[in-house]
Amino acid sequence: xxxxxxxxxxxxxxxxxxxxxxxxxxxxxxxxxxxxxxxxxxxxxxxxxxxxxxxxxxxxxxxxxxxxxxxxxxxxxxxxxxxxxxxxxxxxxxxxxxxxxxxxxxxxxxxxxxxxxxxxxxxxxxxxxxxxxxxxxxxxxxxxxxxxxxxxxxxxxxxxxxxxxxxxxxxxxxxxxxxxxxxxxxxxxxxxxxxxxxxxxxxxxxxxxxxxxxxxxxxxxxxxxxxxxxxxxxxxxxxxxxxxxxxxxxxxxxxxxxxxxxxxxxxxxxxxxxxxxxxxxxxxxxxxxxxxxxxxxxxxxxxx
Amino acid sequence: xxxxxxxxxxxxxxxxxxxxxxxxxxxxxxxxxxxxxxxxxxxxxxxxxxxxxxxxxxxxxxxxxxxxxxxxxxxxxxxxxxxxxxxxxxxxxxxxxxxxxxxxxxxxxxxxxxxxxxxxxxxxxxxxxxxxxxxxxxxxxxxxxxxxxxxxxxxxxxxxxxxxxxxxxxxxxxxxxxxxxxxxxxxxxxxxxxxxxxxxxxxxxxxxxxxxxxxxxxxxxxxxxxxxxxxxxxxxxxxxxxxxxxxxxxxxxxxxxxxxxxxxxxxxxxxxxxxxxxxxxxxxxxxxxxxxxxxxxxxxxxxx
Numbered sequence: 001x002x003x004x005x006x007x008x009x010x011x012x013x014x015x016x017x018x019x020x021x022x023x024x025x026x027x028x029x030x031x032x033x034x035x036x037x038x039x040x041x042x043x044x045x046x047x048x049x050x051x052x053x054x055x056x057x058x059x060x061x062x063x064x065x066x067x068x069x070x071x072x073x074x075x076x077x078x079x080x081x082x083x084x085x086x087x088x089x090x091x092x093x094x095x096x097x098x099x100x101x102x103x104x105x106x107x108x109x110x111x112x113x114x115x116x117x118x119x120x121x122x123x124x125x126x127x128x129x130x131x132x133x134x135x136x137x138x139x140x141x142x143x144x145x146x147x148x149x150x151x152x153x154x155x156x157x158x159x160x161x162x163x164x165x166x167x168x169x170x171x172x173x174x175x176x177x178x179x180x181x182x183x184x185x186x187x188x189x190x191x192x193x194x195x196x197x198x199x200x201x202x203x204x205x206x207x208x209x210x211x212x213x214x215x216x217x218x219x220x221x222x223x224x225x226x227x228x229x230x231x232x233x234x235x236x237x238x239x240x241x242x243x244x245x246x247x248x249x250x251x252x253x254x255x256x257x258x259x260x261x262x263x264x265x266x267x268x269x270x271x272x273x274x275x276x277x278x279x280x281x282x283x284x285x286x287x288x289x290x291x292x293x294x295x296x297x298x299x300x301x302x303x304x
Numbered sequence: 305x306x307x308x309x310x311x312x313x314x315x316x317x318x319x320x321x322x323x324x325x326x327x328x329x330x331x332x333x334x335x336x337x338x339x340x341x342x343x344x345x346x347x348x349x350x351x352x353x354x355x356x357x358x359x360x361x362x363x364x365x366x367x368x369x370x371x372x373x374x375x376x377x378x379x380x381x382x383x384x385x386x387x388x389x390x391x392x393x394x395x396x397x398x399x400x401x402x403x404x405x406x407x408x409x410x411x412x413x414x415x416x417x418x419x420x421x422x423x424x425x426x427x428x429x430x431x432x433x434x435x436x437x438x439x440x441x442x443x444x445x446x447x448x449x450x451x452x453x454x455x456x457x458x459x460x461x462x463x464x465x466x467x468x469x470x471x472x473x474x475x476x477x478x479x480x481x482x483x484x485x486x487x488x489x490x491x492x493x494x495x496x497x498x499x500x501x502x503x504x505x506x507x508x509x510x511x512x513x514x515x516x517x518x519x520x521x522x523x524x525x526x527x528x529x530x531x532x533x534x535x536x537x538x539x540x541x542x543x544x545x546x547x548x549x550x551x552x553x554x555x556x557x558x559x560x561x562x563x564x565x566x567x568x569x570x571x572x573x574x575x576x577x578x579x580x581x582x583x584x585x586x587x588x589x590x591x592x593x594x595x596x597x598x599x600x601x602x603x604x605x606x607x608x
Contacts, residue, residue, distance in 0.1 A: 086485075087485040087486075089485075181390075181391040181393075182391075182528060182530075183526060184526035184527070184528050185528055202509070205506070205509040205510075205523075206509075206510075206521075206523055208523070208526065214603075215526055215604055216604065216605075216607070217510075217523035217524075217526070217604050217605060218523065218605065218607075219509075219510055219512070219521035219522065219523050220521075222487060222488035222512065222519055222521070223488070224486060224488050224489055226486075257607065257608050260606075260607035260608075261607055261608075263607075264607055298607075299518075300519055300520065300521050301520075301521060301522065301605050302564075303520070303522075303561065303564035303565055303567075303568055303602075304561050304564075304565075
């Protein structure tokens with residue numbers, strides 16, 4: 001079933017121990033929709049500027065991603081620059097230019113409102129709420145957020161949390177949102193805010209999912225050469241949501257094994273994302289390669 | 305089959321967010337042998353001072369641990385004091401008094417030399433090597449080490465590494481020993497130093513085992529209330545080795561599933577250890593409780 005994502009489309013300049021790349025295609029909606037496109041049909045809602053060229057647009061079109069909701073307006077595309085530390089375990093933001101993203105107001109083409117699967121990328125929770133409210137019969141709504149909104153737009157964020165089935169955030173955001181350091185307590189506290197399912201991304205320590213009283217945890221696939229961790233979390237969310245949409249899994253979380261498999265597919269897409277700069281590795285995948293790596297996760301974790 | 309451990313027996317004073325306890329029974333050989341005693345018969349080689357009283361000794365005897373190799377000499381028992389940070393994620397050593405441990409020379413009762421399973425706790429690698437060399441027909445030798453020996457006794461440590469089948473260390477030690485930050489590279493580099501199997505303990509991020517070209521990873525069991533992380537790593541090693549000794553598993557690592565199950569039993573014993581101060585939680589277990597928690601790890605990690 002079709003999956004709609006709203007979020008940022010950007011240009012990123014990234015440098016780190018494996019080299020540097022200038023102004024490559026990035027943004028949460030970009031990583032998400034590319035990762036999800038291997039599982040299901042994807043619609044993207046976002047905004048780009050006049051510097052967004054046909055060859056950028058073609059990246060989406062080639063993967064069959066519907067860009068009817070990707071608005072092109074006067075000005076420049078959102079730009080981010082960052083640098084990774086020697087061990088890839090720390091990241092410093094060097095530059096952020098919101099540009100056209102600063103006044104972004106997601107506009108849903110009318111037929112998008114019937115899309116059953118929705119992912120609210122990391123944007124202003126006020127806008128997340130507007131988008132969520134426009135959906136006519138959502139089967140599953142998931143969302144992401146970040147420290148900026150947790151600090152600055154807490155009330156709006158709490159309203160959004162009451163509208164979504166699944167929150168997918170990283171460990172430091174889970175701690176900040178809940179005020180709990182212990183991730184089990186943090187997850188439980190967030191569940192009490194609304195989302196029945198909380199997925200906590202833990203970088204190279206894997207991911208943990210809370211569903212009602214159940215917990216599921218998966219380690220990360222050990223990767224010898226990490227080139228660029230940018231977008232790994234959005235790729236995770238894309239694999240997670242893409243898989244659930246492809247199965248038609250309901251947001252109520254009753255099909256627990258589908259959600260567990262979704263965490264693995266999320267981890268698979270995150271593990272691919274870091275193997276090359278930007279979206280490069282994600283562009284040359286197949287469902288077969290993805291399923292082979294799914295089996296790698298089984299081999300990594302299975303004991304009898 | 306019988307399992308011999310050589311290591312420290314100590315008194316620990318621990319303080320942290322959940323309270324503080326003075327001079328409780330601790331030390332690597334203590335945690336290890338108590339954890340292992342639920343799986344197999346255990347012999348302990350260590351040294352204590354005159355302040356080591358009958359009620360301390362009885363802790364071992366009650367669990368059927370053979371203390372014939374636990375020497376009592378004039379002076380005081382090894383003493384360590386430490387403090388855990390608010391979130392339990394950092395530890396500061398407040399005091400270390402080696403006392404009788406400073407001149408410890410492990411003396412193996414003659415019949416101990418035929419014991420098939422040996423764990424070399426974190427002591428001077430010169431002493432580890434002497435003990436390992438005395439074993440007549442070892443089925444499996446595992447060892448631990450720490451930053452102090454990696455820095456100060458590198459050559460001796462490398463000689464010990466060539467004598468053991470399994471090294472069980474934590475992530476920071478693996479990085480220091482190998483000079484590699486990436487844990488996969490670190491593990492591979494350590495395998496090249498001798499031990500075919502490398503188990504990397506990662507605290508509340510679980511554990512990863514490398515065996516030849518295979519990797520096995522398990523997340524930690526999320527625990528809401530951690531009381532005292534002291535000894536969790538030694539308890540892990542005790543569960544790991546105790547299980548392998550109980551199965552008669554060979555050190556060559558051919559029975560891969562037995563080693564995977566051993567990592568889970570190690571994780572189980574580590575998870576129990578942190579739930580109360582010192583060895584308190586470990587004293588009141590049963591194989592049934594242990595196997596129930598083994599099943600918790602299956603529920604935590606299983607996907608179909």
